[in-house]
Amino acid sequence: MAETERKGVLKTWKDDRGFGFIQPDDGDKDIFVHISSLKGMARRPMRGDVLFYQVGQDAGGKFKAVDARIDGVEFVQEPTTIAKKWIWIVAVALGLVSAAVAAYAFLNN
CATH class of the missing domain: 1.20.5 (Single alpha-helices involved in coiled-coils or other helix-helix interfaces)
Structure with missing residues (x-):
């Protein structure tokens, strides 16, 4: 079953720690995003960026953004x-x- 891509705005970002929280456009609770979910982006995320992502769960069962990308930012293939x-x-x-x-x-x- 394919996951639906969701959209939201990066509400907070702690660049030194590599994580932040997305405020989903659909009004759901904020969702955690880690820098590892944004592989291949030409730049690091900044507060206010529009992100597209899918929702996954970590080992503890908490929801997090996976396969995320920053809207309008080029993908750099390794x-x-x-x-x-x-x-x-x-x-x-x-x-x-x-x-x-x-x-x-x-x-x-």
Whole structure:
């Protein structure tokens, strides 16, 4: 069963602690939102932002916002695992080539 996307305004935000509360547009009670629910946003949230989110529950049964996004803020996709792997392969290869060149230069002097 697909969850309905809800909308609300970020009423409070504690940037140093990475959480705040959303005031839902439908008049429900404020709902907790953690920075981890806003993965991929181009910027951190600010009080007054309009958020779209789904409602989930934490381990203690309390409701919280999940899969949240900030209205009008670009989504920045993180590199895929394959892209990260290639970055490491290239870095290691460059390191090995550098070491080989240095060893060759040292031995031929």
